[in-house]
Amino acid sequence: MPVRSSGFVRQGWPLAAVSFATLAAGAAQAAEHGLSGEKASFPPFDPAHFASNLFWLAVTFAVLYWLMSKIALPxxxxxxxxxxxxxxxxLDQAAAMQAKAEEMAQAYEKALAEARSNAQGIAQAARETGAKESDAKRHATEAELAAKLAQAEATIAKTKTAAMSNVRGLGSDVAVAIVTKLTGQAPTAAEATEAVDQALARG
Amino acid sequence: MAAGGGIDPIHQFHIAPIVELKPFGLDLSFTNTSLWMVIVLAVVSAIMIYGSSQRSVVPGRLQSLAEMTYEFVASTMTGVMGKEGLKFFPFVFSLFMFVLASNLLGLLPGSFTVTSQIIVTAALAVLVMSIVLIYGIAKHGSHFFGLFVPSGVPGWLLPFMILIEAVSFLSRPVSLSLRLFGNMLAGHIALKVFGGFVVVLLGSGAVLNYVIAPLPLLLAVALTALEVLVAVLQAYVFAILTCVYLNDALHPGH
Structure with missing residues (x-):
């Protein structure tokens, strides 16, 4: 608790002077008594020493007051x-530094959160593009396969048709030969073909 | 201490001139009292001035002591008088330290107790009361005497109350000085008496006396501890009563 004593020090000198005068007056009075007091008495009550005690008290206390008020206490x-x-x-500095540190921590957290969401976005995008690419590849492969299948089917159908027409021709020839052998009478090629067609249609 | 008679408990208060000094028929000799006043001054100055000379932010032992006494007196004063009372800080501080150092140094064997001289304590008390009067009248004029008129007292009682207040005011320096003087004197006499018992018992030659001689010694040891407490307490009481009286000068009127 700092104390500003300059006010009293300035005002204090008249007071100190008056007090000093009081002490001096007392000393003078005591000295008169002291001269008259002859018998040895209880030392603290012996007026013979009052003057000297008061004088030295005034001196030492004044010096003490001066030293304290001028040097020691200020x-x-x-x-x-x-x-x-x-x-x-x-404390202020520490508080400021703490605030700064907190701010930095917050910034770091924010950056971290941003990075994390960025990473998630990137991962998501990568996943999506990956999925899309594989989808596209799959589609392409499927389409290719379907085309091949269709081609194969077409080839099969063509071969079947060819085979069937061969079978038909062969069948009508066989039918003509069989009918001729059985009846001795050769049917026309148109009749035989028709009969074969009917038989084929029946399964 | 034990010179001449050995067990005279009053001998320790005897004042002997060291340097004779008698200007204008006044006996202003530099006596053993004066010597111990100077020692008190030196010790207090050493603690307060040398102790604070380092001006370190982290104080050493002596500086801590100086700061502790400073803050102790300052907080006592603000407790009694408020911030305003700190204009008397150097005075109360000097007074407290002077009385405290006198009381404590007086407990050293072979030393002299400055405050066991009634003229010293009376002078300090008169100094306090004259500062109260002079400051009170200078600051508040005749209003200062409102101190003697308690508020809320019926008119017919007022003369008695003023008389009582006046007597109580006038008895302040008496009680202030006698309290300190009496405590110091009585304590030192009691110590000396019990110390004297030990000497007498040991010097008597009887065997039984050798056996009981430690008892007054133990008491003297206990009393010494008590006297240390009394020395500090009386210095504090002197300072705090000074604050209370100065508070009257600052704020007269009840």
Whole structure:
């Protein structure tokens, strides 16, 4: 608790002077008594020493007051004030640094969160493009396969048709030969073909 | 201490001149009292001035002591008088340290207790009361005497109350000085008496006396501890009563 004593120090000198005068007056009075007091008495009550005691008390106390009020107390007050200032400043600094650190931590958290969401986005995009690509590849392969299948089917159908027409021709020839052998009478090629067609249609 | 008679408990208060000094028919000799006043001054100055000379932010032992006494007196004063009272800080601080150092140094064997001289304590008390009067009248004028008129007292009682207040005001320096003086004197006499018992018992030659001689010694040890407490307490009481009286000068009127 710093104390500003300069006010009283300035006002205090008249007071100190008056007090000093009071003490001196008392000393003078005591000295008169002291001269008359002859018998040895209880030392603290012996007026013979009052003057000297008062005089030296006044001197030492005045010097003490002067030293305390001019040197010691202002200096200690300054020290305490300075310490309070230093502590306050250090605390402020610490608070500022803490706030800064918190801010940095927040920024870091934010960056981290951003990076995380970015990473998620990238992963998502990668996954999507991957899926799309594989889809497209699959589609292409499927289409290719379907085309091949269709081609194969067409080839099969063509071969079958060819085979069937061969079978038909062969069948009508066989039918003509069989009918001729059985009846001795050769049917016309048109009749035989028709009969074969009917037989084929029946299955 | 034990010179001449050895067990005279009053001898320790005897004042002997060291340097004779008698200007204008006044006996201002530098006595053993004066010597111990100077020692008190030196010790207090050493603690307060040398102790604070480092001006370090982290205080050493002596600086801590100086700061502790400073803050102790300052907080006591603000407790009694408020911030305003700190204009008397150097005065109360000097007074407290002077009385405290006198009381404590007086407990050293072979030393002299400055505050066991009634003229010293009376002078300090008169100094306090004159500061109260002068400051009170200078600051508040005649209003200062409102101190003697308690508020809310019926008119017919007022003369008695003023009389009582006046007597109580006038008895303040008496009680202030006698309290300190009496405590110091009585404590030192008691210590000396019990110390004297030990010497007498050991010097008597009887065997039984050798056996009981440690008892007063133990008491003297206990009393020494008590006297340390009394020395500090009386210095504190002197300072805090000074604050209370100065508070009257600052804020007269109940």
């Amino acid at each position: 200096r200690i007050g300054e020290i305490l004030e300075e310490r309070a200032g230093t502590i306050g400043r250090d």
